[in-house]
Amino acid sequence: MPAPDVAALLIELERSDPEVADDARVAVEWLTGGEPLETITQLDVCEFLWYTLPLKVTGEHGALALALGRLLRLGGMERYAELCSSPVTARILRTYARGGEEAGTAAYQRALNATGVLPPDVPELHWSSIMGPEEMGAHIACSAALELAVVSGELVPAASAWKSQAEALTRRWLTAPRTELGGDNWVNRVHGERLNRWVLGRGAARRELAQPFEVRLHAPIPAPDGPRFPALRWLLELAALPGGVPLTRRHNIARSVVVEAAERFGWEMAGTRSESGVTALRALRRIAEHEMSAVTREGGALVITPEGRRLLDDPAAMWAAAAPVLLTPATGEREMETSVREVGLMLLLDRDDLPCGSFSERVTEVVVGEGWRTTTAAEVVAPLVELRHRLEALHLCEACERPSSEAAAVTLTPAGRAAALTALRGQALRPRKYLTIA
Numbered sequence: 001m002p003a004p005d006v007a008a009l010l011i012e013l014e015r016s017d018p019e020v021a022d023d024a025r026v027a028v029e030w031l032t033g034g035e036p037l038e039t040i041t042q043l044d045v046c047e048f049l050w051y052t053l054p055l056k057v058t059g060e061h062g063a064l065a066l067a068l069g070r071l072l073r074l075g076g077m078e079r080y081a082e083l084c085s086s087p088v089t090a091r092i093l094r095t096y097a098r099g100g101e102e103a104g105t106a107a108y109q110r111a112l113n114a115t116g117v118l119p120p121d122v123p124e125l126h127w128s129s130i131m132g133p134e135e136m137g138a139h140i141a142c143s144a145a146l147e148l149a150v151v152s153g154e155l156v157p158a159a160s161a162w163k164s165q166a167e168a169l170t171r172r173w174l175t176a177p178r179t180e181l182g183g184d185n186w187v188n189r190v191h192g193e194r195l196n197r198w199v200l201g202r203g204a205a206r207r208e209l210a211q212p213f214e215v216r217l218h219a220p221i222p223a224p225d226g227p228r229f230p231a232l233r234w235l236l237e238l239a240a241l242p243g244g245v246p247l248t249r250r251h252n253i254a255r256s257v258v259v260e261a262a263e264r265f266g267w268e269m270a271g272t273r274s275e276s277g278v279t280a281l282r283a284l285r286r287i288a289e290h291e292m293s294a295v296t297r298e299g300g301a302l303v304i305t306p307e308g309r310r311l312l313d314d315p316a317a318m319w320a321a322a323a324p325v326l327l328t329p330a331t332g333e334r335e336m337e338t339s340v341r342e343v344g345l346m347l348l349l350d351r352d353d354l355p356c357g358s359f360s361e362r363v364t365e366v367v368v369g370e371g372w373r374t375t376t377a378a379e380v381v382a383p384l385v386e387l388r389h390r391l392e393a394l395h396l397c398e399a400c401e402r403p404s405s406e407a408a409a410v411t412l413t414p415a416g417r418a419a420a421l422t423a424l425r426g427q428a429l430r431p432r433k434y435l436t437i438a
Contacts (some may be wrong), residue, residue, distance in 0.1 A: 004037050013071055023059065023067035030057055031068065037075060038314030042117050044141040045080045046435050049089050050108040054096040061093050109229035116157030117147045122171045123188045128431040135191040138174060138186035145173045158425035191429055192218070198428035203369035209346050217425040223319040224415045229394050231284055232264050232322060236294055238397075244301035251297060252276070253285065267392070291325045322421040324426040326390055333383070338371040340383035342427055343367055345420045348412055360384055391416060 006028055014021035031048045032040060035071035049068075053061050069084025083089060088111050096104030112118050121127060128135055142372040148165060149155040155165055174186045181189060195217060199210045227233075238257070239245050246254040251276040262269040262282045270277030275285070287300070288294045294308030304312075311318040326345060329338050335338065343366045364380045388410055396416030412420060 004077070006032070006071075008146070009037075009071050009074050012074060015158065017070075020067045020070055023064045024071040026057065026059065027053070027064045027068035028071055037077070040080070041140065041144050042080065042083070042147045043112075043140070043259075046112055046115060046117070047247050049083060050092045050111060051105065054093055054104055055101065061096075062090065064272060065089055067092065082115070085407065100162060100378050102428050110311055113158060116150045116155060116166065117143050119143055119146060119170050120163070120167050122167050122174065124171060125190060126431045128194075130432040130434070132190075132193045132197065132432075134186075134189040138190050141186065142170050142173050145169060146180055183260060193241050194430075194432070195428045197432070202371050203366070205366045205369040206343070209343065209366055212350065213346065213424060213428075216421065217428055219426060221418055221421045223316065223422075224418050225321075226317065228319060228415055231280070231320050231393060231395060232318075233262065233312065234261075235284060235288055235302075236312050239288075239295045239302050239304040239308065240312065244298070244303035245295070247300050247302065249300075251300075253281065253302070265395070268370070278416075279389050280392040283386075284393035286330070287325050287390065290331065293322050294321075302352075319422075322394060323422040324388065325394075326396075326419060326423040327427050330386060334369070336379075337383040339370060339372070340367055340380050341387040342424065344387050345424055348409065349420050349424075394419070 002187060010021055010025055010028075013024055023377065026049075028037070030052060031044065031088060050067055053064060057064065057129070065084045069081040072082035072084065079356075089306075092104060092107045092111060095107045119127065119139055125138075127139060146155065146169060149169055150157060155169070156162060175317070177183045179183055195214055199207065199214045201207050201210055235245065245257060248254055255273050258269070258273055258275055258278055258281060261267065262278050267278050267280045275282055285295075288308070290303065292311070294305055295302045295312055296305050297303075311321055327338060327341055343363050344359075347362060360380055363384060367380060388397070391410060391412070395413070396419050397410040397412050
């Protein structure tokens, strides 16, 4: 059957109802953007009716939706035409009109999720809010595959097995070699696009620093052989014992445990022998408790969580969970401060010979060049000290004689280099979200 021609359909509609034809012309131009009608998907129709139409198109929205349905029905696209006149569409348009944009977009998201054609996040790829061309192509292709599965009855939205089935189909579609991609797959294409955008970054100095990493971060970074994260494993094993890690009345780690940690791992300890006096131990607890959810406070002790037990039993999972925390935002940190640590890691990976005094200066130069409005040399020091504490807590750098309160360059161990590359790759491939420079 030949594809429906929009111009011919509009002429046919104009003969019977000129006013409807005018509304249909406006709606279909917004829907297709001038592309052939056969290229649209259910996701396109839903997003137009439930988001674009009420927020961006002027006119009587209900009439525009019904007019579009008339045109789609003339073109033999009955399923899409039914969406235009469905109670769901009418309800969402009323919600926008009565409750405003926030209420309307919430109703739109709920309805879109219920269709079953919105590709879910999968381990290989979490979708961005801001998609580049490759990611948009992958998203459209996956949505079309899900739509076909729903129409054929292979998938039933809201069924008990729906989520796992939709994720499995999405993973297959994203990871299988595609003829139209020259044998490549969508995950590789999206990762390549994200990595390139990360390398381009903001500012000439940042781009120059990141450029060599585009090739180095293209493939997953192999985990190093041998034991890893000895202090983290020790803390989890202690938390797994009956009674867990004892805490003081102020919920700090007990002094006996602090002393044991400092002696066992060669960490600098202040005279008070408290948790706050051993910066590496304090960082280790934050990582384990707040960023990995491996331990939790129960009464007067830190006890291991199910996630912590899983990590203890699986060294590969431990590596995958712990290495990225070098760049995980700390509580209250802004994007700028994470950027400082990112730049610091790149410099440590390739410029271990930087004099101690010039390390923070070089980081400041790069980060200021990115355009952060409030960046000063003093603001760079705290994130770099935090980075050093994390490296020390996870045994990813060589012991340094300089006080741990200074933002001095350190020397990464082989495991530290692998962890730094792993953290940078995770940062480069993370979903892109809306960001305000501050």
